Amino acid sequence: xxxxxxxxxxxxxxxxxxxxxxxxxxxxxxxxxxxxxxxxxxxxxxxxxxxxxxxxxxxxxxxxxxxxxxxxxxxxxxxxxxxxxxxxxxxxxxxxxxxxxxxxxxxxxxxxxxxxxxxxxxxxxxxxxxxxxxxxxxxxxxxxxxxxxxxxxxxxxxxxxxxxxxxxxxxxxxxxxxxxxxxxxxxxxxxxxxxxxxxxxxxxxxxxxxxxxxxxxxxxxxxxxxxxxxxxxxxxxxxxxxxxxxxxxxxxxxxxxxxxxxxxxxxxxxxxxxxxxxxxxxxxxxxxxxxxxxxxxxxxxxxxxxxxxxxxxxxxxxxxxxxxxxxxxxxxxxxxxxxxxxxxxxxxxxxxxxxxxxxxxxxxxxxxxxxxxxxxxxxxxxxxxxxxxxxxxxxxxxxxxxxxx
Amino acid sequence: xxxxxxxxxxxxxxxxxxxxxxxxxxxxxxxxxxxxxxxxxxxxxxxxxxxxxxxxxxxxxxxxxxxxxxxxxxxxxxxxxxxxxxxxxxxxxxxxxxxxxxxxxxxxxxxxxxxxxxxxxxxxxxxxxxxxxxxxxxxxxxxxxxxxxxxxxxxxxxxxxxxxxxxxxxxxxxxxxxxxxxxxxxxxxxxxxxxxxxxxxxxxxxxxxxxxxxxxxxxxxxxxxxxxxxxxxxxxxxxxxxxxxxxxxxxxxxxxxxxxxxxxxxxxxxxxxxxxxxxxxxxxxxxxxxxxxxxxxxxxxxxxxxxxxxxxxxxxxxxxxxxxxxxxxxxxxxxxxxxxxxxxxxxxxxxxxxxxxxxxxxxxxxxxxxxxxxxxxxxxxxxxxxxxxxxxxxxxxxxxxxxxxxx
Numbered sequence: 072x073x074x075x076x077x078x079x080x081x082x083x084x085x086x087x088x089x090x091x092x093x094x095x096x097x098x099x100x101x102x103x104x105x106x107x108x109x110x111x112x113x114x115x116x117x118x119x120x121x122x123x124x125x126x127x128x129x130x131x132x133x134x135x136x137x138x139x140x141x142x143x144x145x146x147x148x149x150x151x152x153x154x155x156x157x158x159x160x161x162x163x164x165x166x167x168x169x170x171x172x173x174x175x176x177x178x179x180x181x182x183x184x185x186x187x188x189x190x191x192x193x194x195x196x197x198x199x200x201x202x203x204x205x206x207x208x209x210x211x212x213x214x215x216x217x218x219x220x221x222x223x224x225x226x227x228x229x230x231x232x233x234x235x236x237x238x239x240x241x242x243x244x245x246x247x248x249x250x251x252x253x254x255x256x257x258x259x260x261x262x263x264x265x266x267x268x269x270x271x272x273x274x275x276x277x278x279x280x281x282x283x284x285x286x287x288x289x290x291x292x293x294x295x296x297x298x299x300x301x302x303x304x305x306x307x308x309x310x311x312x313x314x315x316x317x318x319x320x321x322x323x324x325x326x327x328x329x330x331x332x333x334x335x336x337x338x339x340x341x342x343x344x345x346x347x348x349x350x351x352x353x354x355x356x357x358x359x360x361x362x363x364x365x366x367x368x369x370x371x372x373x374x375x376x377x378x379x380x381x382x383x384x385x386x387x388x389x390x391x392x393x394x395x396x397x398x399x400x401x402x403x404x405x406x407x408x409x410x411x412x413x414x415x416x417x418x419x420x421x422x423x424x425x426x427x428x429x430x431x432x433x434x435x436x437x438x439x440x441x442x443x444x445x446x447x448x449x450x451x452x453x454x455x456x457x458x459x460x461x462x463x464x465x466x467x468x469x470x471x472x473x474x475x476x
Numbered sequence: 477x478x479x480x481x482x483x484x485x486x487x488x489x490x491x492x493x494x495x496x497x498x499x500x501x502x503x504x505x506x507x508x509x510x511x512x513x514x515x516x517x518x519x520x521x522x523x524x525x526x527x528x529x530x531x532x533x534x535x536x537x538x539x540x541x542x543x544x545x546x547x548x549x550x551x552x553x554x555x556x557x558x559x560x561x562x563x564x565x566x567x568x569x570x571x572x573x574x575x576x577x578x579x580x581x582x583x584x585x586x587x588x589x590x591x592x593x594x595x596x597x598x599x600x601x602x603x604x605x606x607x608x609x610x611x612x613x614x615x616x617x618x619x620x621x622x623x624x625x626x627x628x629x630x631x632x633x634x635x636x637x638x639x640x641x642x643x644x645x646x647x648x649x650x651x652x653x654x655x656x657x658x659x660x661x662x663x664x665x666x667x668x669x670x671x672x673x674x675x676x677x678x679x680x681x682x683x684x685x686x687x688x689x690x691x692x693x694x695x696x697x698x699x700x701x702x703x704x705x706x707x708x709x710x711x712x713x714x715x716x717x718x719x720x721x722x723x724x725x726x727x728x729x730x731x732x733x734x735x736x737x738x739x740x741x742x743x744x745x746x747x748x749x750x751x752x753x754x755x756x757x758x759x760x761x762x763x764x765x766x767x768x769x770x771x772x773x774x775x776x777x778x779x780x781x782x783x784x785x786x787x788x789x790x791x792x793x794x795x796x797x798x799x800x801x802x803x804x805x806x807x808x809x810x811x812x813x814x815x816x817x818x819x820x821x822x823x824x825x826x827x828x829x830x831x832x833x834x835x836x837x838x839x840x841x842x843x844x845x846x847x848x849x850x851x852x853x854x855x856x857x858x859x860x861x862x863x864x865x866x867x868x869x870x871x872x873x874x875x876x877x878x879x880x881x882x883x
Binding site for chain 2: 084086087090091093094097098101105137138139140141142170171172173175178179180181182183184185225237238239322337340341343344345347348350351352354355359414423426
């Protein structure tokens with residue numbers, strides 16, 4: 072009953088209600104657009120660093136994260152990999168070997184970079200590395216190499232050409248080998264794209280690792296359960312280093328924190344500004360109806376009921392605003408998904424951020440959870456904005472109010 | 477006369493007028509404070525990066541900017557630097573050389589970026605000498621020494637005085653050169669602390685025996701934040717043919733474009749806030765018009781022309797805008813004051829972010845960006861007048877007879 076009256080009161084002045092709801096809706100829509108843009112940005116960042124490089128959890132020799140010493144291989148790596156294969160939480164697991172080396176082709180151009188040895192099948196399954204090949208094919212047999220786009224540009228090596236790798240082997244000798252290049256990849260990760268990838272056994276042979284690996288990379292089924300899974304694995308292998316992606320790339324976590332902090336500030340600012348409007352709207356509607364309130368009070372409507380009615384009006388106004396905001400925000404999000412936001416900074420290349428080359432266009436990606444905050448903020452602003460006008464209306468003296476024109 | 481009427485109309489409804497002006501003032505305050513802080517941050521970033529990673533104008537081998545090929549070199553660089561310096565008095569001319577290579581200790585070997593610098597000149601422009609963790613900065617005669625990052629020192633398991641071998645390639649030949657670690661630095665950027673190595677210019681030149689006195693970059697800097705436009709042409713003339721002569725905007729495209737992108741996205745966000753507050757004014761003016769329909773009819777009946785009503789409403793919008801703008805200006809400058817005087821340190825939130833190979837200071841101070849302040853203030857005034865247009869136009873079309881019957 073009271074709700075119905077409040078609803079009708081709201082629509083007695085259509086223009087004002089629509090204008091107010093539209094403004095608040097615009098605020099919500101802007102927050103949604105921002106969440107979609109930031110979500111898309113973080114998705115690219117995570118894709119390039121976590122999904123295509125770090126994985127969810129890494130297991131190393133205790134000292135390896137600190138020193139990256141090539142002698143610090145994971146002890147009994149084979150049994151660890153087998154045990155992880157049995158773990159219900161684990162989706163894929165793959166071993167890697169890492170080292171730095173000088174690379175050169177037939178031209179006299181050489182460049183230093185990162186050399187990664189991978190299990191061909193497991194790596195393709197885990198990081199979909201085979202999907203990142205731009206020219207040629209993914210590794211098929213031992214003794215082959217694929218190289219990053221940046222390295223290819225620096226050394227003028229083409230698919231079908233030769234890659235000379237010079238590094239330091241574990242026995243102290245100079246590791247020196249030539250491999251045929253079967254493909255060129257581009258992952259977006261600057262360090263990986265400046266290096267080369269060869270099969271695990273080939274790398275172990277080159278560096279005289281005697282079957283050792285430097286890291287065991289794990290991708291789990293449940294992204295949100297990573298920390299728990301990590302703790303379980305850490306208690307299983309106490310003498311090893313077990314780290315989750317957030318420990319390996321803390322800057323990414325920091326960035327997410329910065330982004331949510333700035334969205335929070337933005338929501339706050341928008342609500343602060345639209346708060347002025349909603350107070351204004353409700354105050355005006357209370358002024359306009361002074362006589363009417365006088366009549367209602369003299370007819371016996373209790374002041375608490377009047378407060379309740381005006382708060383209902385402001386709450387309903389907030390709800391309408393949310394609907395407007397959702398509709399407008401959905402359109403903005405769809406625009407972000409299909410058209411995207413240009414981030415091109417160098418011809419054809421996106422922004423380089425924390426070692427990741429972003430695509431020239433960022434496409435929207437929206438986590439439904441991001442909707443909760445702006446919508447809640449609108450409702451709270453609307454209800455808070457209704458308090459003062461409601462108090463004013465409830466304190467009216469019916470005699471004075473009725474005497475008004 | 478019109479303005480007095482408009483003013484009285486506004487103070488007749490103090491709460492509404494205050495709320496509308498408050499929305500304008502609040503939005504302007506946020507815009508001014510944000511812009512002053514952001515521009516201040518960029519001034520710091522650009523100054524530090526331009527000095528440490530390039531110069532206001534850089535002279536490089538033809539094609540280097542695009543290919544970053546370390547084999548491209550400027551021969552007889554000291555002579556060139558001397559010519560440029562004498563043609564441009566008051567500037568500082570420094571030389572650098574960039575080589576990629578491997579650095580190895582008995583424990584590990586890592587791919588690094590080796591930069592050869594003139595120790596004294598570089599000390600004046602780089603932050604690394606101030607961020608040394610151990611050891612000492614390079615001296616003119618410390619040809620056998622390198623300065624490395626703390627992360628790299630950990631990975632190589634070396635400390636001050638230990639030997640490392642730098643391997644680089646020249647024309648397809650690999651050569652190793654022994655160095656001693658003279659110092660370690662920590663700038664707070666993971667990439668720089670792990671992959672950045674400094675040595676003297678002459679030491680790195682020794683790795684390239686087939687070119688006399690080579691350098692990758694001859695950088696020209698002025699003491700001011702911005703170089704005069706004439707500097708580029710004057711340096712290009714002094715350098716002569718056979719080089720690329722670039723302003724910092726082209727030599728450091730990532731920095732320049734990042735700033736551009738940041739400015740654009742901020743303008744979008746802040747412009748949106750301005751629109752929100754404009755709608756607020758529109759709402760107030762429209763409402764007050766409808767509330768006062770009867771009054772408008774009365775004014776018309778007393779002989780006021782429709783254009784007079786339009787002017788009245790426009791005047792109300794303008795006054796609201798002026799009041800809001802003054803409020804916003806005062807508040808905006810008040811909020812800017814601590815940001816400019818004391819700044820803001822975000823080091824507890826984030827590591828130093830490297831831009832174009834320079835780790836930035838995490839303590840940021842704003843500046844008073846008067847051009848932006850004026851633009852935003854005028855824009856808010858214009859928005860307020862714009863918001864008044866529709867209600868004013870409607871007021872001009874009111875029929876006195878209908879108006880008097882209303883309400």
